[in-house]
Amino acid sequence: MQNMASTPTDGRPDEFAVRLAGIGGQGIQLIGKTLALAATRAGRHAMLAADYGGEMRGGPSNASVVVGPPVAEAPRLRSLPVLPAFHAAIVANHRFTGVVPERLVPGAVLLLNSSVVDPAGAGEGYQVTAVPATRLAAELGVPQAGGFVLLGAFIALVPLVSEESLVEAMTSLLPAYRRQHAEGNARALRAGIETVAGVAA
Amino acid sequence: MTTESTIERGPVVPTGTAPLGLTPVASTSPLLLGEHSLCPGCGEPVALRILLETLQELGIVQRTIGVVGHGCYGSFVRIMDIDVLQCLHGRAPSCATGIKRMRPDVATFTLQGDGDMVNEGLQEVLHTAARGENVTAILLNNGVFGDTGGQQTATTVVGQRTKTSLEGRDAAVHGHPIPVADLVASLDGVGYVGRGTVGTAGGVLRTKKMIRTAFESQLAGEGFSLVEILTMCPTGWFVTAPQGPDYMASSMEEVYPLGDLRPRTKGTT
């Protein structure tokens, strides 16, 4: 992975907005927090806006994460808490958002959990990557970590932060009664990275 | 024949100070800065006197904050030489909570009438008691809103005439009175609850003892303490001042039992 502290030179927006879409129980909020926290600890501006209903399982669970420039390069983030456009989307479950979440810019990275989402529904115009995250997580023996498979696949496609920073952020976010899942989540992250190794953003 | 020039006049002795060489047997409380302006026969000034005497006798005058509500007794704010917060109707226990949490070594008390505590502030006193806040609430209960002219309160006894129940409180129409001290006495978090009366000399002495017990309980950190004091209101009751104590005995004292409703269990009484 290249040095994460420098401004990207590959034409990516300096405030990169990712839409996470899924249902309660898939870990959407945790992976959103993990990404935002990793970016913050890597010295970048970051924002997380969550959007979910009241049910613990089965209701909509969405999040928007913005990874911004290094702190030294900008005094604050310009992105709004309600984003007019997303530069990438991770769809763990399409039930409440459709296969293509609203406001995804044309040509954006669209990462789908193909265990649940049929990639044929993505239509034209996006860089679609399909990862059977639910199955992969089950095969690894960590069925609840499908979200981390997707997160790993995502940073392989769009290297906003390092794998190491994600593992560290994830571990610190787990409450004490869930800390035993850290190792399994890290393995899921690695599996996601390996699944898309070689695919350019 | 005596003339002006042959009458010997001693030095002018201020009220409350014994003449030279004599032992005072009674004194105006030095914590009182002036006379009250309440009706003849009102029980509230009696309650104020025994409260202030208790603070002196306990030696806590210089670590006491009072929270005074709204009623005829509200005017006591001007004549009590104590640090005082005059607060909103009913809210004294909440204000006292904030004070005590910030100044845990200061004895904190509320002074409230029945309209204040049992009408407007029933929620506040119950929650403060259940939370076990180490404050002492003093309830001056005369069964009417005296300051606004004598309307019915939540403690008006059935049959009592008030400005809003001129035929007498009728349970079928106006409901029943609330014995707040009994309610509070049933809560965990409470250190001491007593109910007294100032209608008789004996009642005054026993009530003063209850006030002392309540403050001792607070100072020992035993939780919330409440002394409900039945006070005469001849004006509100449509009786004469001399009739007040007997009327109170035959009406309110029949409904509200006197005594230690929740004795201290931890310390000595």
Place this chain on the structure above:
Amino acid sequence: MTAAATPELTLMEGAAAIGEAAILAGCRFFAGYPMSPFTPLLEHLAEALPAAGGTCINCESEIEGVNMALGAASTGARAATGSCGQGIALMQEAIAEAALNETPMVVFNLARNQQDYFQATRGGGWGDYRTITLAPKDVPEAIEHTQLLFHLSDLHRAPTMLYGDPLLAQTRVGVRLEKLDFGPLPPKDWELDGTRGGTGQSRQVWTWAMGKATDPGPGPDLHWQNIAAKFAAINEIEQRSESAHCEDADTVVVAFGSAALFVEHVVAELRAEGHRVGWFRPITLWPFPGPALEEATRSARRVLVYELNGGQMIDDVRQYAHDRSAIRFIGGVSIHESGLSYGPLLDAPVIRERILAALPEGDPR
């Protein structure tokens, strides 16, 4: 900021950042009743304030909470409470009381699904009082405003308000928590500490300010005249606002709080497309920065008021805008289907369309 300096940020949700800012400001007492979206602030302080040596009470009603804060503040401690909407409505009596008996405290109004401008600025208590209200547009500003409000409360001996909303409370951003110093404050020579009993110098905190029989105070008439005069003086010195591109704008958009953040974003976009649009943001809702607004709208042919309600701040805009006939309301009531946040009107594309619809045909010229 130089490239060499990389001060660290901490990812925090707004409610937690506000709580930490209160602790930094020396707040030692907080009481609150759960009510969305204020609840996370209460939860954060329930854990963090005792750890910092203070007291946090999950009180049994909003009325109790604000009166507890008043009591705590009367002893000289920095105290606060908070709620939103209906809960703030319950607190009006005590806010007025604190204004009239001159007790400082901060009220955190994390409003729910509309911009309750009237509630914050017009109050619902009795008497001639006003409530200094700061409306941050984002979490970093909320950290500054929280600390500033404790300072202003003590400086002016009055309750003050932070006006926020669900976006402020729930969004997580990287922030820097720094203690800010706003300058010297007068000593609290009015605070109740219980030590003056029997000295003839005992103190009282009382809206009627009658004093003691041996040391009469001004009494309600003079005291309340003084209070009214105090707020008139505060009005002159505590106005705050921010604006951009108004000097050459023929359209100025006025918004506050989170809505202003969106307006700023949209106006930047429109300017890049050649439209002569500017924005004006009141930072103090009260005292309303009228003269600054008048200045900012001096050349504007259109003053577009964008707020998430049926039109509240617009009343103050009508008082001060340079040309009242230029004013248009482009906001509205817009509630999320859950009832717990703003609806679709708080969105950059929608705001953009409403501004464009107000511009003349063929703009930009």
